[in-house]
Amino acid sequence: MLARLTQMLIKEFIQVFRDKRARYILFGPPIIQMLIFGYAATFEIRHVPLAVLDLDHTQESRELVSRFSSTEYFDLQRQLTDQAQIGDLIDRGEVTVALQIHPGFSETLRKGQTASVQVIVDATNSNTALIAAGYANQIAQGFARDYQMDRMRRISPMLVERIPSVELQPRPWYNPDLRSRWFFVPGVIGSLTLVLVTTLTAFAVVREREIGTLEQIMVTPIRPVEFILGKTIPFFLIGLLDVALIGLVGTLWFQVPFRGQVSVLVAGTVLFLLCQLGVGLLISTVSSTQQQAMVTSFFFIMPAITFSGFGFPISTMPQWLQKVTYFDPLRYFLVVIRGVYLKGVGTDVLWPQMAAMAALGAAVLTLSVLRFHKALD
């Protein structure tokens, strides 16, 4: 058995590494994709283009405007003179937020009444709008609080000293500067591995079937189990190597911290790869051409990534969909990889995810081996 398996493996490795282009496909695209993803995937909102329409022209209104423009969240790009300009600029997408201060703003403030300011947000991108509106609100509230305090201090300094107030001290853990990249890079490592291992495994088997060499192999003494092992072991190793490679890009190029232990990550990766090899094999048993294999893989990969919590929190999905995500191996692997990278946690915390991947892997591998036998008959 071992001798035949070795022969099978030698054949596979020759086939995989035969030409330069094939070698490039194994390692080139993952690295390029890692680089693109690392730069492009961000939900950070900084330097939002801002236009200001200050119709009050007083010290107070200028103070409010300068509070906006002095943060890194907003870039003051236009000072307007006419309300019609706001609609025009937002329509054309030149600014995302417009701040409008009405005439009589400071007078209302001085009288101790409530003055209104308007914040107009282009909500075409709902996420940018939500966060930018949040920042605008905080800045304006900060201004209001300070103004209120100043006024009370003038009326009665004693009161200001003794008035109670509650403050929130936020402590963002694991990612104190709130960098999107730290969140996405580990996720990209998982997603790329998923794409690569699933498609390569599915393609490798279907290709033999399409060309007709599968029949030839099956008439040799090689048994189906040996064939499956011979097909999967190379991609298992390539998968491990790719995780290491793009993981290095993540830590060395994008400077994402690696706080946990390599051994935990390796354990998680092995379990995850087992699931993906199983899925790849399963796809190959239901496809007779490479095109079919490609399309079928695509239909597995898209949902697997979308439902994994890669960029969109699982908790915001509808209940029924949240249940579906339990069958997504990437869901568990992302918890493991983010846990190891950012939180530095070990198996004591991550064992439920590991167990889930082991169970899914065992199930899908068994299913695919059974189906593979049937497909041969």
Next chain:
Amino acid sequence: MRWNRLLAMAVKEIIQIRRDVRSLIIVLLMPVILVLLFGYGVNLDLKHLPIYVYDREGSQDSQDLLKRFQASDYFNLVKVVNNYPDLVRAIDDGHAKMGVVIPYDFSQKLREGGPVSVQALVDASDDNTANVLMNYSQAVVQGYSADIQMEWLERRGQTRPPQPLNVETRTWYNENLESSAFIIPGVLALVMSVIGAFLTSLTIAREWERGTMEQLVSTPVTPLEIMLGKLFPYFVLGMFGVALCVILALYWFHVPFRGDILTLFISSAMFMVVVLALGFFISVIAKTQLAASQIALLVTFLPAFLLSGFLFAIEQMPGFIQLVTRVLPARYYVSALKMIFLKGTPLSMLMSELIPLAVFTLLLTLVATQAFHKRLA
């Protein structure tokens, strides 16, 4: 160019597509699945985020503050723990996205006056969720603080002057800040990239791989006729996919549509032509189906997904990535889609989106036919 030869080419292609029923079904299903996938799976409207509380005091005052967290739609107060390690553990293993710590001397300090701090430990490994959490909890605590102060002043016979500032936030184009309205229009670009570039490059690469392309060329059909004939059925399939997407978006997900259908049709047809030409070009330069699928993934699907503004805001990307997006057709189409759907932009104002698409079409057709000739030579 002769119409009957072109027609014959198209008929051949249609027969070929029809023979592979499964691929055809998949092509027709894909738009539906992608829209459902992103409509349900991609939701950035964060609500009911799980939080834990460590109330070190357990007084009436601390309960009052916690009730405000409970009352908010944005938080889901899962558990009250009574020691710090439990809180840390919950954040480590992901059961809580935030832990609120109320100090042991909370009510005492409130009575004494002056500022009291409440800590919020936030799991910032997902920076976007962390950001939103901190914004919301800031608002809760500030509201509580303002009410405390009001009471305090009233007890001393003072009236607290009204809030100095009222911020009116207006969100244009997507009033309810629904992420589906922002994401679903962009799905059209994904669907077309997959049908246009991905599938066509695979089918054409198959002809090369099997040698049937040589046979085709030895007939009187000219290269341009081959290209147009092969691509025409996919054009129809792609436009059919667009129509399906639009119907689902409007009637299932109730995405607002403020533009006109004709503008949408023209822009979509232009983008479809670009991706088809791109798919043809890829098939000419790739030697195998595997290579074609990998290249198509890298130059069409990934850019449409990542660099088009579909999900991630282009203005937030680093400068050189922003430059890269300028040579990507998907960027212009996604931008046009969002403007047509949400802003109702007329055709005449979409020139800065449509002219680049026309230029891409010309360039790609030229390059693709050149490469075709060269490959045959």
